[in-house]
Amino acid sequence: MLPIEAFRSAGFYSFLVVSRSLTAWRAVRRYDSVVGRRGKAMKPPSLTTSSAYQAEWWQRQGIVYFFSAGDPPSAVKIGMTTIRSGSSIVQAVRQRFKAIQTANHEVIHLLGVMIFTEGEFPTRDAEVLERELHIKYRNHGRFLEHTVGAEWFSPASDLLAFIEENAIQPALLGLPQTIAKLAGVQP
Numbered sequence: 001m002l003p004i005e006a007f008r009s010a011g012f013y014s015f016l017v018v019s020r021s022l023t024a025w026r027a028v029r030r031y032d033s034v035v036g037r038r039g040k041a042m043k044p045p046s047l048t049t050s051s052a053y054q055a056e057w058w059q060r061q062g063i064v065y066f067f068s069a070g071d072p073p074s075a076v077k078i079g080m081t082t083i084r085s086g087s088s089i090v091q092a093v094r095q096r097f098k099a100i101q102t103a104n105h106e107v108i109h110l111l112g113v114m115i116f117t118e119g120e121f122p123t124r125d126a127e128v129l130e131r132e133l134h135i136k137y138r139n140h141g142r143f144l145e146h147t148v149g150a151e152w153f154s155p156a157s158d159l160l161a162f163i164e165e166n167a168i169q170p171a172l173l174g175l176p177q178t179i180a181k182l183a184g185v186q187p
Contacts, residue, residue: 055121057082062126063092064133066111066163067100073155074106075142076163080130082123089115090173097179107180111160112167133162 049055061083069075077100083092093113101108114129116122134141140156143149153159170177 058121058124060084060123061089062116062123063089064114064116064126064130065093065096066113066167067097068109068111068155069104069106069152071107071109073109073160075152076111076155076159077151078130078133078137078153079151080123080126082126089113090175093173093175094179097175101180107178107182109178110170110175111163112169113173114167 049058062080063083064078064080067077067079069077079096081092081096083089087095093110097108097110114126116126116129119125134150137153137156137159140153140159141150142152142154
C-alpha cells in the first residue's frame with residue numbers, strides 16, 4: 001500500500017493504489033485536472049469512445065515500463081504498451097525492450113514494470129498512469145513536452161525512488177535487466 005498523502009503533497013492527485021500483486025494492479029482514480037507547463041489543463045483520456053478499435057485497444061492488458069539508458073543511468077524512459085492477443089506480459093516487455101535497445105547506442109536497463117490486468121479498460125488505465133507520471137516528473141524531462149523524446153527523463157532520485165517502491169522488478173517476471181552486450185567486455 002502506498003500512502004496517498006505522499007502523492008497529494010507532491011501534486012499527484014489521481015493515482016491511489018488499492019492493492020498490488022505480481023499479476024495485477026488495481027487502482028482507483030480521481031480525474032482531477034492538472035495544469036501543464038504551458039498553463040493548459042491536462043486531462044485524462046475520455047471515459048468513453050465511439051471507436052471500436054479504441055475500445056478493443058483499451059480492453060487489453062496494459063503495462064507501464066521504466067527503462068534507463070547508460071551505466072550509470074543518464075536517462076529514464078517512462079512508457080506504456082499493451083499485451084496483444086496471444087502474447088504474454090514477458091513477450092510484450094521483451095518486444096519493447098528490443099525496440100528501445102535497437103534505437104539506442106547506450107545499454108538499456110529494465111528498471112521495472114507496472115501491470116494493469118483488471119477493470120473494464122486496463123490499457124486505458126496504463127495510459128492514464130503514464131500521462132500522470134509524465135506530468136509529475138516533467139521538471140526532470142530531457143526534451144520539451146509534447147515532442148519526440150518527451151518520454152525520457154533525467155534519473156532524479158525521486159523518480160528512481162518511485163520506480164523502486166512501485167514497479168515490479170524484472171527478475172520477478174523472469175526478465176533480464178539488460179539484453180545488450182558491449183563489445184570487448186567479458187561476461
